[in-house]
Amino acid sequence: MPKGYFITGTDTDCGKTEITLGLMHLLQSQGHSVLGMKPVASGAVPSQAGLRNEDAQRIRQQGSHQVDYQRINPFAHEPPIAPHLAAEQAGMSIDFDRISSCYKGLAAEADMVLVEGVGGWRVPLGPERDLSDLAVKLALPVILVVGLKLGCINHALLSAESILSSDVKLAGWVANVVDPWMLEPEANLESLKQRLQIPFLGLVPRTTRPTPEAVAACLTLKN
Known part of the structure; x- marks a missing residue:
């Protein structure tokens, strides 16, 4: 059984955080202790304790036990822009070794650690590295x-092709409804199932206030 999973998406705002929370709840319901990470986050809010990102905070709260925020989200940036640009503006670099150290520490405290990426699979994290390199390192x-949504077939196939060409395993995919007015959703879903030759883990419908419990009920994750 893997020590965790790396959650990526076809694009930003595709629902990675909701799926991550749902997967955490699902694994917890199966009797596993689970922690989560969002190593890099843009769109953080200043607080007395430092920059805080809402998605990272939710992932921290879903954990089987509470750990320091900085271990969940070691690189938080205030502007909601591409992370490599936010890091440049802050005069810093995104240190993969620091992220790996945080992950290993969390993995020593839980059965599973779910790591949510930022943006899509190839979003830059520095001059010569992107999110895919981080997934490979972990x-x-x-x-x-x-x-x-419209265009999802192309985005999904390109993302899957890139992941499969990397030195990682593509464990499966989740369909998350982001456009409730999408035309021919069933036909698009069937096209994706036919072309993505990897396990289909579930379809999550569009809801106003999704909860980890409701999302978990839509998912299947065998271990």
Whole structure:
């Protein structure tokens, strides 16, 4: 059984955080102790304790036990822009070794650690590195979140092709409805199932206030 999963998506705002929270709840319901990470986050809010990102805070709260925020989200940036640009503006670099150290520490305290990426699979994290390089460094199987909307088939196939060409395992994919008015959603879903020759882990419908419990009920994750 893997020590965790790396959650990536076809694009930003495809629902990675909701799926990550749902997967955490699902694994917890199976009797596992689970912690989560969002190593890099843009769009953080200043607080007395430092910059805080809402998605990272939610992932921290879902954990089987509470750990320091900085271990969940070691690189938080205030502007909601591409992370490599935010890091440049802050005069810093995103240190993969620091992220790996945080992950290993969390993995020593839980059965499973779910790591949520930022943006899509190839979003830059520095001049010569991107999110895919981070996933390879952590050596975790990848779960791809496909945001169901116009254009999702192309985005999903390109993302899956890139993941499969990397030195990681593509463990499966989740369909997440981001556009409730999408035309022919069933036909698009069937096209994705036919073309993505990897396990289909579930379809998550669009809801106003999704909860980890409701999302988990839509997912299947065998271990």
